Amino acid sequence: MLETPHLNALPLREGRCEQFVKRRATHLVTALWIFAVGVRLVLINQPYIDHWSWRQSDVAAIARNFTTNGFHFAYPQIDWAGDSSGYVGTEFPLLPFIAAICYKFAGVRDWIGRSQAVILFAVSLPFFFLLVREVFGNTAAIWATFFYSFAPLNVFVGRSFMPDVPSLSLALIGLYFFLRWIDNVKPLAFWLAAIAISLSLLIKVTSIVIAAPLLFLVWQKWRWNFLKQPAPWLFAAITLLPSAVWYWHAYQVAERFYPHHLFGEGGIRIENFSWYWGIARRTATSSLTPVLSAVAVIGLFVAPRSRHSGLFYWWLAAMLLFVIVAGYGNRHPWYQLPLVPIAAAFAGVACASIGSKIASSRVAVVSLSILLGGSFAILAYVYVRPLYESSAAQLRDAGYELSKITPPDALIVAADMGDPSIFYYAERKGWHFLEEDGIYGGNPGDSQHAIADLERLRRRGATHFVFTKNTFWWLQSYPEFTRHLAECSTLVEATARFRVYKLNAASE
Numbered sequence: 143m144l145e146t147p148h149l150n151a152l153p154l155r156e157g158r159c160e161q162f163v164k165r166r167a168t169h170l171v172t173a174l175w176i177f178a179v180g181v182r183l184v185l186i187n188q189p190y191i192d193h194w195s196w197r198q199s200d201v202a203a204i205a206r207n208f209t210t211n212g213f214h215f216a217y218p219q220i221d222w223a224g225d226s227s228g229y230v231g232t233e234f235p236l237l238p239f240i241a242a243i244c245y246k247f248a249g250v251r252d253w254i255g256r257s258q259a260v261i262l263f264a265v266s267l268p269f270f271f272l273l274v275r276e277v278f279g280n281t282a283a284i285w286a287t288f289f290y291s292f293a294p295l296n297v298f299v300g301r302s303f304m305p306d307v308p309s310l311s312l313a314l315i316g317l318y319f320f321l322r323w324i325d326n327v328k329p330l331a332f333w334l335a336a337i338a339i340s341l342s343l344l345i346k347v348t349s350i351v352i353a354a355p356l357l358f359l360v361w362q363k364w365r366w367n368f369l370k371q372p373a374p375w376l377f378a379a380i381t382l383l384p385s386a387v388w389y390w391h392a393y394q395v396a397e398r399f400y401p402h403h404l405f406g407e408g409g410i411r412i413e414n415f416s417w418y419w420g421i422a423r424r425t426a427t428s429s430l431t432p433v434l435s436a437v438a439v440i441g442l443f444v445a446p447r448s449r450h451s452g453l454f455y456w457w458l459a460a461m462l463l464f465v466i467v468a469g470y471g472n473r474h475p476w477y478q479l480p481l482v483p484i485a486a487a488f489a490g491v492a493c494a495s496i497g498s499k500i501a502s503s504r505v506a507v508v509s510l511s512i513l514l515g516g517s518f519a520i521l522a523y524v525y526v527r528p529l530y531e532s533s534a535a536q537l538r539d540a541g542y543e544l545s546k547i548t549p550p551d552a553l554i555v556a557a558d559m560g561d562p563s564i565f566y567y568a569e570r571k572g573w574h575f576l577e578e579d580g581i582y583g584g585n586p587g588d589s590q591h592a593i594a595d596l597e598r599l600r601r602r603g604a605t606h607f608v609f610t611k612n613t614f615w616w617l618q619s620y621p622e623f624t625r626h627l628a629e630c631s632t633l634v635e636a637t638a639r640f641r642v643y644k645l646n647a648a649s650e
Contacts, residue, residue, distance in 0.1 A: 167280045171271050171287055178267065178291035182260045182301040185530060187253040189567075190303065194476075195534035196561040198303040201238050202255055203566045208235075208242035209250070215239055216391065221565035223401045223580050224553055224573045225603050231392030231404035233305050234344035234385075241303075255303030263300045266311030267291065269318040274487050276321060277450045281497060286483075286490030289437075292519060294526035295429035295475060296482045306476045309346030312338045314483060317355055320377075321450065324359045332373065336380040343385040347406070348468070351480055354460030355453035362452065401580020409471025417469060425478050431521040433514065434489055441488030444495045458484050534563045536610040540640035541567025544608065547634060547642065552605045555596065555645075557613040558582075564608065573599055575607075589622035596623075600630070600648035607631060607643040614641075 190198040200220055207219040207228075218235045219228040237258050244254045270290055275283035290296060300307045316338030323331035339356070342349045360368045368374050396404040426435040442458075445451055461481055465472050472478060493514065500506045541564045544554060554572030556564045560582030565572055576583035576595050586592035596607070607627065609616065617624045631643035 164280065167275070167284055170284050171268070174284075174287050174291055175264065175267050179260060179264050181292070181297060182263065184301075186256050186260070186301060187251070188256075188530070189252050189538055190563055191532045191534040191538050192302075193529045193531070193533050194298075194302060194304070195537070195563045197474075197476075198255070199534075199561070199563040199566040201303050201305070202241075202252070203562060204232065204235055205238035205241040205245065205255060206250055206566075206569075208239055209245045213239070213242065217395065220401075220403075220562065221571050222562050222574055224571060224577075224599070226400040226580075228401070228571065229395050229399040230401070231389075231394075231396035233346055233392075233405060234388050236341070236345060237303070237305055237308060252303075256301050259300050259302060259304065259307040262308040262311040263296075266314045269315045270483060270486075273314065273318045273321065274490055276318075277448055277453070278445070278487065278491050279494060281494035282487070282490035284490070285493040286486045288486075288515065289434050289489045289518065290483050290486035292522045293430050293434060293482045293486065294522050294529075295479060297522070297526050298529045299476050299479055304476065305346045306479050309342045309349045310479055310483070312342035312345065313349045313352040313480075316342060317352060317453075320356055321359060321453075324363055332377065336377050339381045340384050343381060344388055347385060347389060348464070348471075348477060349480070351457065351460040351464050354456040358453045358456040359450065362450070403580060406471065409468045409477075411468070411470035412466065413469035418466070421465060421469075421472050421478070424475060425481060428525045429475055429478060430482065430485055431518055431525060433518040433521055434485055437489040437492045437514070438485040439488075441490070441492035441495075445488060445491040446495075454484055454487050458488075534561055536612065536639040537561055537563040538567045539637075540564050540608050540610055540642070541569075543635055543637075543640065543642060544568035544570055544606065548606055553603050555599050555604045555607045557607075557609050557616060559612055564610070572606075573604070575599070586616075586620060586623070589620040589626075592616075592620055592623040593626050596627070596630075597648065600645055604645055607645055609641045611639050 190202055192198075203221045204218040207221075208214070211219060215235065217227075217229045218232045218238065220230050221228060223230075237255075240258065241255045245251070248254060267287065267290075271283050271287045274286040278286075296307070316335045319331045319335035319338065322328065323335055339352065342352065360374050364371055364374075393404060396402055396407075426432060430438070445454075457480070461478075461484060465478065468477065493511075496510070497507055500510070537558055540556075544552070544564070545568045548554070548568070548570060550570070552570050552572075554565065554568060554570050555575045555577075556572055557575045558564050560574050562574075573580070574582035576586055576592065577599065583595075586595070596604075627643060631645045633641065634644050635642040
């Protein structure tokens with residue numbers, strides 16, 4: 143008589159225990175969420191002068207040109223096409239378009255562009271936690287969320303006016319809902335997944351690597367029978383056709399308009415071993431930290447073979463293939479951003495596995511957790527801090543000065559090392575110097591090369607020439623060009639950071 147109620151109470155106790163664990167995990171993740179968002183709000187109003195200034199200034203220029211030149215969504219404009227319209231082929235310009243709308247109410251503010259990445263990161267973080275929990279369990283998901291939230295690469299890109307974090311965030315949301323649809327076949331999950339993945343690819347086409355875990359889930363459910371299933375084909379149509387249409391249009395824009403530039407073109411190129419070794423070394427250190435990299439490698443080998451664990455292995459394989467094939471494009475650290483959630487998930491698995499083996503000693507678990515979490519946090523701070531430091535303050539200062547001393551229709555020739563920040567802050571159009579089809583052409587081979595390029599731009603209507611601190615050395619290294627510049631211009635402003643010349647009208 144005494145045994146029956148005791149046995150019947152066991153499922154109830156187990157259920158309460160499970161609920162307690164989930165509530166505790168939810169509280170921990172909520173705290174991580176608040177702190178992670180807070181970290182990304184630090185210096186949220188910083189001008190676009192940090193280490194990736196050039197990429198952000200391009201997006202910001204497109205946003206402001208929408209505001210000033212009309213909301214022509216399909217024709218984004220940059221500032222470095224001189225006397226031409228500056229229409230370029232870009233990713234689906236949803237982010238700069240939304241920023242431009244906000245500018246109409248709040249004015250042009252740098253924090254508006256940056257905040258979009260923060261918002262989408264904040265929205266996606268719970269879905270990343272739920273995704274890892276579904277595959278690897280609560281403990282792994284908490285650790286994965288911690289690593290994902292504070293990996294240096296993710297922190298910095300997550301507060302930059304760039305499409306990468308928004309695209310990755312939508313991909314994570316889409317992947318989670320696709321997993322829910324595969325398990326439960328609920329139409330709402332299907333449509334949410336399709337819309338999220340479609341937007342992800344539109345905003346940044348390199349997110350196509352998310353196809354690997356999606357294909358794994360499809361293969362796992364149907365094997366070759368997926369060819370006979372209408373749902374995967376409908377999903378593919380919804381996610382791929384809008385991107386195909388948009389990027390074909392972007393290609394046509396680049397073909398029709400000077401400077402004939404398609405963002406990301408030329409990135410598909412296989413490089414030599416030393417190139418990839420440099421990418422691997424940078425990713426393992428400054429992008430992820432050595433702690434996260436090492437723990438993630440452990441996780442690769444100790445991850446339990448759960449029902450859906452293969453999706454992270456397929457995703458990793460796709461990313462490695464992408465790095466190899468798009469070798470030249472991966473010179474930019476943000477191209478490796480999808481490695482952050484993958485590494486975080488495997489690191490979370492490793493932490494859960496190690497914790498389970500020493501669970502009998504609470505002191506050991508707590509001590510090891512503090513050591514691991516603390517060392518990761520310290521290294522993350524060490525690696526991310528330099529990225530906030532100014533690398534383009536002289537370009538911003540020169541831009542502000544140009545906006546004061548030049549008329550709105552001035553055309554600026556800028557020896558700016560290819561960083562368009564000077565045009566953005568000047569609110570003027572112009573050309574990089576040297577210039578090749580609108581693109582920065584590098585340093586001159588000699589004075590005659592520089593003279594010929596300057597004269598060609600003068601004939602196209604260039605009115606001013608500006609040097610910044612990082613190109614002052616040209617004045618000594620190219621003496622004939624320096625003498626020519628003195629003969630065809632007047633120095634109107636000189637500081638320790640920049641020099642501005644007013645060019646004489648070109649002779650016919």
